[in-house]
Amino acid sequence: xxxxxxxxxxxxxxxxxxDDQIIDLVSKLHQLLPEIRSTRRSNKINIEQASANxxxxxxxxxxRNLHKEVDDLSDRLSQxxxxxxxxxxxxxxxxxxx
Amino acid sequence: xxxxxxxxxxxxxxxxxxxxKWINGLQTYTNTKKEMTILDRKNAIKLSADIAIASxxxxxxxxxxxxxADVSKNVDGSSKIVTEKILGRKETCIIKCSKNIMRKSRLLxxxxxxxxxxxxxxxxxxxxxxxxxxxxxRTRVLKRLVPGGKQMNEICLIxxxxxxxxxxxxxxxxxxxxxxxxxxxxxxxxxxLL
Numbered sequence: 001x002x003x004x005x006x007x008x009x010x011x012x013x014x015x016x017x018x019d020d021q022i023i024d025l026v027s028k029l030h031q032l033l034p035e036i037r038s039t040r041r042s043n044k045i046n047i048e049q050a051s052a053n054x055x056x057x058x059x060x061x062x063x064r065n066l067h068k069e070v071d072d073l074s075d076r077l078s079q080x081x082x083x084x085x086x087x088x089x090x091x092x093x094x095x096x097x098x
Numbered sequence: 099x100x101x102x103x104x105x106x107x108x109x110x111x112x113x114x115x116x117x118x119k120w121i122n123g124l125q126t127y128t129n130t131k132k133e134m135t136i137l138d139r140k141n142a143i144k145l146s147a148d149i150a151i152a153s154x155x156x157x158x159x160x161x162x163x164x165x166x167a168d169v170s171k172n173v174d175g176s177s178k179i180v181t182e183k184i185l186g187r188k189e190t191c192i193i194k195c196s197k198n199i200m201r202k203s204r205l206l207x208x209x210x211x212x213x214x215x216x217x218x219x220x221x222x223x224x225x226x227x228x229x230x231x232x233x234x235x236r237t238r239v240l241k242r243l244v245p246g247g248k249q250m251n252e253i254c255l256i257x258x259x260x261x262x263x264x265x266x267x268x269x270x271x272x273x274x275x276x277x278x279x280x281x282x283x284x285x286x287x288x289x290x291l292l
Binding site: 028052053059062064067070071073075077079080094 | 281
């Protein structure tokens with residue numbers, strides 16, 4: 001019995017830490033992501049978890065988009081950069097950007 | 099305002115560092131470029147970009163270490179050459195040693211997960227429980243997206259995600275700028291030929 005009680009207490013403290021971190025994450029992600037629409041619910045417990053869920057969803061979608069962009073840009077560059085050589089006009093432009 | 103200005107200058111430095119390392123990696127292909135197909139070229143560009151962006155973190159983050167562990171899994175010798183070019187020989191050897199460390203931590207995480215499953219679950223269908231399930235589900239997806247995420251606890255995962263997203267943005271920005279510059283260069287040379 002005592003084993004179950006101690007297990008419950010550890011799970012509640014770990015979820016409290018995660019909620020704080022998630023609130024922290026919401027404020028930081030606001031700078032990185034497009035606007036996250038906040039859903040208002042009467043139940044207070046659900047607000048944190050609803051926003052956490054929304055944030056995680058936006059984050060996953062955003063990372064997937066970024067992965068796809070890298071892939072598409074690699075495709076585009078493989079066709080454009082016909083010469084990955086030191087003596088090409090493209091390299092001169094790249095050097096001017098550094 | 100100051101924080102934002104500092105952010106933009108540090109991200110500019112990051113972009114420069116990524117660009118230099120990326121181009122360094124690409125230069126390893128100068129001798130073989132004539133035999134490369136378009137797909138080979140694309141993989142070379144992507145590989146160099148991934149190694150370059152991971153190394154800008156000096157391997158202080160889990161995701162960057164996981165990226166390098168994945169790269170060194172590749173049997174193809176070219177990835178080793180690119181890594182050496184971008185990082186130097188010493189760092190490449192260190193990364194090979196860290197492969198074993200990652201393998202051990204993966205086994206440890208497996209054992210912990212197996213123990214947790216045997217404890218058993220109680221199904222309570224309250225709104226908060228359903229919301230918790232959703233959060234868990236999304237966390238699982240996020241763990242799959244962030245390299246090395248499967249071995250992290252939730253707090254670590256969130257911190258790594260922030261850093262990973264910032265690095266991905268740098269990577270995408272620089273690659274997009276180069277692609278646009280190459281586009282313009284191509285346009286201008288075409289016009290001069292007319």
